[in-house]
Amino acid sequence: MSTPQAPSTLGRPPWLLVAPGVVAAVLLVVPLVTLVLDTPWASFGSQLGRPEVREALAITAWASFVTVLACLLLGTPLAWLLARVEFPGRSLLRAAVAVPLVLPPVVAGVALVTALGRNGLIGRVLDDSFGLTIPFTTTGVVIAHTFVSMPFYVLSVEGALRASGERYDVVAATLGADRWTTFRRITLPLAMPGVLAGAVLAWARSLGEFGATITFAGNFPGTTQTMPSLIYQALQTDPEVARTLSMILLVVSIGILAALRNRWLTTP
Amino acid sequence: MTTAAAGLTADLHVAGRLRARLRARPGETMAVIGPNGAGKTTLLRALAGLVDVEGSIEVDGDSWTAPPRLIRERSLGFVFQDQSLFPHLSALTNVAFGLRTRGLSRREAEARAHDWLARLGVADLAARRPRELSGGQAQRVAIARALAPEPALLLLDEPFSGLDVGVATALRLELGRHLAAYDGIALLVTHHAIDALTLADTVLVLDEGRVAQAGTAHDVAARPATDHVARLVGLNVIREQETVRSFSPSAVTVSLGEPEGSARHRWHGRVLSAVPHGDAVRLLVDAGPELLADVTPSAIAELGLAPGSEVWLSVKETAVLTYATGSG
Amino acid sequence: MSRRHVTAVAATLAMLLPTAACGTQDERATITVLAAASLTGSFTELADAFEAAHPGVRVRLAFNSSATLAQQAVDGAPADVLATADSATMRSAEAALADEPRLFASNTMVLVTPADNPADLTSFEGLDSAAVSYVTCVPTAPCGAAADALLTGSGIAAPPVSREIDVKAVLARVTEGEADAGIVYATDARAAGTAVTTLEIPGAATRLTTYPIATLEQSTHPDLAREFVELVTSATGQRTLRSAGFGPP
Numbered sequence: 119m120s121t122p123q124a125p126s127t128l129g130r131p132p133w134l135l136v137a138p139g140v141v142a143a144v145l146l147v148v149p150l151v152t153l154v155l156d157t158p159w160a161s162f163g164s165q166l167g168r169p170e171v172r173e174a175l176a177i178t179a180w181a182s183f184v185t186v187l188a189c190l191l192l193g194t195p196l197a198w199l200l201a202r203v204e205f206p207g208r209s210l211l212r213a214a215v216a217v218p219l220v221l222p223p224v225v226a227g228v229a230l231v232t233a234l235g236r237n238g239l240i241g242r243v244l245d246d247s248f249g250l251t252i253p254f255t256t257t258g259v260v261i262a263h264t265f266v267s268m269p270f271y272v273l274s275v276e277g278a279l280r281a282s283g284e285r286y287d288v289v290a291a292t293l294g295a296d297r298w299t300t301f302r303r304i305t306l307p308l309a310m311p312g313v314l315a316g317a318v319l320a321w322a323r324s325l326g327e328f329g330a331t332i333t334f335a336g337n338f339p340g341t342t343q344t345m346p347s348l349i350y351q352a353l354q355t356d357p358e359v360a361r362t363l364s365m366i367l368l369v370v371s372i373g374i375l376a377a378l379r380n381r382w383l384t385t386p
Numbered sequence: 387m388t389t390a391a392a393g394l395t396a397d398l399h400v401a402g403r404l405r406a407r408l409r410a411r412p413g414e415t416m417a418v419i420g421p422n423g424a425g426k427t428t429l430l431r432a433l434a435g436l437v438d439v440e441g442s443i444e445v446d447g448d449s450w451t452a453p454p455r456l457i458r459e460r461s462l463g464f465v466f467q468d469q470s471l472f473p474h475l476s477a478l479t480n481v482a483f484g485l486r487t488r489g490l491s492r493r494e495a496e497a498r499a500h501d502w503l504a505r506l507g508v509a510d511l512a513a514r515r516p517r518e519l520s521g522g523q524a525q526r527v528a529i530a531r532a533l534a535p536e537p538a539l540l541l542l543d544e545p546f547s548g549l550d551v552g553v554a555t556a557l558r559l560e561l562g563r564h565l566a567a568y569d570g571i572a573l574l575v576t577h578h579a580i581d582a583l584t585l586a587d588t589v590l591v592l593d594e595g596r597v598a599q600a601g602t603a604h605d606v607a608a609r610p611a612t613d614h615v616a617r618l619v620g621l622n623v624i625r626e627q628e629t630v631r632s633f634s635p636s637a638v639t640v641s642l643g644e645p646e647g648s649a650r651h652r653w654h655g656r657v658l659s660a661v662p663h664g665d666a667v668r669l670l671v672d673a674g675p676e677l678l679a680d681v682t683p684s685a686i687a688e689l690g691l692a693p694g695s696e697v698w699l700s701v702k703e704t705a706v707l708t709y710a711t712g713s714g
Numbered sequence: 715m716s717r718r719h720v721t722a723v724a725a726t727l728a729m730l731l732p733t734a735a736c737g738t739q740d741e742r743a744t745i746t747v748l749a750a751a752s753l754t755g756s757f758t759e760l761a762d763a764f765e766a767a768h769p770g771v772r773v774r775l776a777f778n779s780s781a782t783l784a785q786q787a788v789d790g791a792p793a794d795v796l797a798t799a800d801s802a803t804m805r806s807a808e809a810a811l812a813d814e815p816r817l818f819a820s821n822t823m824v825l826v827t828p829a830d831n832p833a834d835l836t837s838f839e840g841l842d843s844a845a846v847s848y849v850t851c852v853p854t855a856p857c858g859a860a861a862d863a864l865l866t867g868s869g870i871a872a873p874p875v876s877r878e879i880d881v882k883a884v885l886a887r888v889t890e891g892e893a894d895a896g897i898v899y900a901t902d903a904r905a906a907g908t909a910v911t912t913l914e915i916p917g918a919a920t921r922l923t924t925y926p927i928a929t930l931e932q933s934t935h936p937d938l939a940r941e942f943v944e945l946v947t948s949a950t951g952q953r954t955l956r957s958a959g960f961g962p963p
Contacts, residue, residue, distance in 0.1 A: 236891055253892055285470060289466065289470045289472070290472075291458045292464040293531070294484055295458060308474055337852070337878065338873070338875060342876065351879070357785065
C-alpha cells in the first residue's frame with residue numbers, strides 16, 4: 119500500500135522546507151556519488167580477488183550475521199521484558215541499554231576491554247579458570263559488533279511492542295493462551311515490522327563497526343581484520359585501494375538493503 | 387449446596403468503580419444496562435479478571451477468586467466492543483485460536499472453527515483478514531471466536547455499537563437464537579433497551595457503580611426504578627423517596643391552559659424538544675421533572691406547539707403505576 | 715516573526731559563519747608539525763622550547779602513524795613540517811616536500827612485555843610459540859616493516875595476534891596486559907618506564923630506523939618551518955632526542 123499523495127490543490131511545497139531539504143539531500147548523496155565516480159573500477163575485480171580482501175569480507179559478513187542472530191535470540195526477549203514486564207529498575211535498565219548508542223565506538227571498545235580483556239573483570243576469570251581469552255579472536259569481533267549494535271535492535275523492538283500495546287495479549291489470555299503462546303503467535307508477529315527494522319539497523323551498524331572492534335579485538339588478517347579495518351590500513355599507503363574496498367562494502371550493503379526494502383519494512 | 391453452586395454467583399468490589407452482587411442461572415442471558423460510567427464494562431472486566439477486584443466469583447461451583455485464577459484458566463468468552471480480532475490472522479484462524487490453546491490439533495480446531503463460522507453465517511469469509519471484513523461481519527467472527535471453546539461464561543461488551551441499524555437488527559435476531567441455544571451464562575452490556583427486552587432473561591441495572599435494580603426484563607421495563615431505564619423504555623418516572631410513580635407518555639394530556647377537572651397530577655413548563663415517535667410526536671417538557679408526552683401531529687398544528695412553547699401536562703390517576711423502588 | 719524577518723536573520727547568520735571560523739585563529743602565527751607517533755614525548759618538549767624562543771608563535775603537533783601522516787601531507791593537509799619514522803615513508807610524501815629531508819635521529823626496535831612478564835619471556839626467540847601472544851604494527855607502517863624484518867631475521871614463524879595501526883597502540887596493548895609482548899621502538903620502551911620489561915632483539919642494532927624531517931610545500935610560514943627543523947637538528951634538539959632514547963642520525 120503506497121502512502122497517499124496530498125492533492126495538488128494544497129499548493130506548492132514552501133521553499134522554507136524545500137531549500138534545507140535539498141541541502142541535506144546534497145550533503146548525503148554527493149559523497150556517495152563522488153566515491154562511485156572516483157573508484158578505479160578497472161582494478162575492482164583484481165582487488166576482490168586478493169586474499170586479504172576475501173578474508174576481511176568473510177569476517178565482516180560472519181560477524182554481522184552472528185550479530186543479527188544474537189539480536190534476534192537475545193535482544194527480542196530483552197525488548198519483551200522491557201515492554202511487558204514491570205520490575206524494579208526497569209527504566210534504569212532501559213537507559214543502560216541505550217548507552218552504547220551514544221558511546222563513541224572507541225570508548226565502547228575500551229569498555230569491552232575493561233570487562234572482557236585479559237585483565238578485565240570477567241576476562242581475568244575466563245583466562246585463569248579456562249584459559250580463554252576473547253581479545254584477538256573472531257569471537258571478540260562478534261562481541262564488539264553485538265555490543266554496539268544490539269541497542270538499536272532492542273529499542274526498535276521495544277518501541278514496536280509498546281506501540282501495539284497489551285490489547286491483544288489480553289484477548290489471547292481470554293482465549294486460554296499462556297504467555298509464551300501469546301508471545302509466539304500474537305505479540306511477535308504483530309511486532310514484526312519493528313523486528314525487521316531493528317535487525318536491519320543492527321546489521322548496518324555492525325557492517326560499519328570499526329572503533330570498538332579495533333580497540334577490543336585487534337586487527338589481524340583472517341581472524342579479526344574486518345573490512346573497515348582493512349580499509350583504514352589501506353588508507354595509509356594506497357588510498358586508491360581504500361576507495362575500491364569502500365566501494366565493495368558499499369555495493370554489498372546497498373544490495374542487501376535493496377533486497378529488504380519495502381517488502382519487509384512496512385506494516386502488514 | 388450443589389444446586390446453589392450451578393451458574394454464576396459474584397460479589398464484586400472494584401475500588402472506586404463498582405460494588406455489585408449478582409446471580410445468574412445456567413443458560414440465563416442477563417443484560418447489564420445503565421448510563422455511561424455506571425460500571426457496566428468494569429463489571430465484565432472484573433468477572434474476566436482484567437481488573438483488580440476484591441470479592442468472590444463462583445462459576446458452576448468453581449471459585450475464580452479463592453485462589454485467584456489466571457485469566458487463561460477461566461472458562462470464559464469475551465466479545466470486545468471493538469471486536470479486537472487478531473489483525474494478522476484470518477477469520478478462521480481467529481476462531482480456531484481458542485481451540486488450539488486448549489490442545490486441539492490444527493485440523494480439528496479449524497474444522498470446528500469452520501462450523502462456528504457457518505453457524506454465524508460467515509463461512510465464506512473464513513480466509514479473509516479482519517481488515518477485509520465489514521463491521522457486522524467482524525462482529526460475527528468475534529462472537530464465533532468467543533463461543534467456539536464453549537465457555538461457561540460469555541461476556542459481550544456492547545456488541546451492536548458502531549453497526550448500522552439494519553446490520554444491528556439482523557445481528558440481534560441471530561444472536562438471540564445463538565444465546566437461546568447456548569447453555570452457559572451470558573452477560574450482555576448494552577445501551578439499547580431493545581437488547582435488554584428482546585435478548586435477555588434478566589436485567590441488571592447499574593447506576594454509579596451500584597446495582598439499582600435487578601429482575602426479569604419484563605418487570606424492570608414495567609416498573610423502572612431509575613431515570614435511565616425509564617428513558618430507555620420510554621416511560622415517565624417520578625420518584626419520591628422510596629415510591630416511584632410511572633406513566634406512559636401516551637397517557638399524558640397536553641394543553642395550553644391549566645387543565646380543568648380532577649386530574650391530580652399536573653405540571654407545566656416549556657417544551658424542550660419535539661421528535662417524531664411512531665405515528666405520534668413525542669415532546670420533552672421541562673416541567674420540574676423532565677417529562678415525555680406523546681401528541682398527535684394534528685394536535686401539534688392545532689395548539690401551535692414548538693420548542694419553547696409553554697404547556698400544561700396532566701395525567702389521570704388510573705394511568706399511573708405506583709410502586710416501591712425495591713420491587714421488580 | 716514575519717517571513718521576511720526570518721529570511722533576513724538566517725542570511726545574516728550564514729554570512730557570519732566564515733568570519734566566526736576566522737575569529738578562532740590567533741593573530742599569532744601557528745605552525746603545524748606532523749610527527750611519527752614515536753616522537754610524541756620528545757617533539758612535545760621541542761615544541762615548548764620553540765614557543766619559548768619565538769614568542770607569539772604556536773606549535774601544533776599531530777602525532778600519528780608515519781604512513782598516515784605522509785598520505786595526509788600529499789593530500790594537502792594544512793601543515794608546515796613532516797617528520798617520519800623512516801625514509802621510505804618520507805619518500806612517499808616526496809610530492810609535498812619543499813626541501814630535501816634531513817636525518818635527525820635513529821631508533822632501534824626492542825621487545826617489551828608487561829612489567830610482570832606473564833609469558834616469562836627471556837629472549838626474542840621465545841615469541842616463536844603458540845602460547846605467546848605478541849603484537850606489532852601494521853606492515854604498511856615503518857615500525858611494522860622493521861618488526862617483520864627482525865622476526866624473519868630470527869626465523870620466528872609464529873604470527874602476531876594483532877597488527878595495530880601505530881606503535882603507540884602496540885605499546886598500549888602491552889602496558890594494559892592484553893598482550894604478552896610487543897615490538898616497539900626503544901624510545902617507546904623508555905617512555906613507558908616501569909610499566910614494561912624490555913628485551914633486546916638480535917640484529918636490531920643493525921636495523922636502525924632513521925628519522926627524516928622536512929618542510930612542506932603547503933606551509934604558510936616557510937621561515938618558521940625551517941627554523942623548527944633547525945631546532946630539531948641543533949645541539950639542543952639532539953640533546954632532547956638523546957635523552958628520550960633516540961640514537962644519532
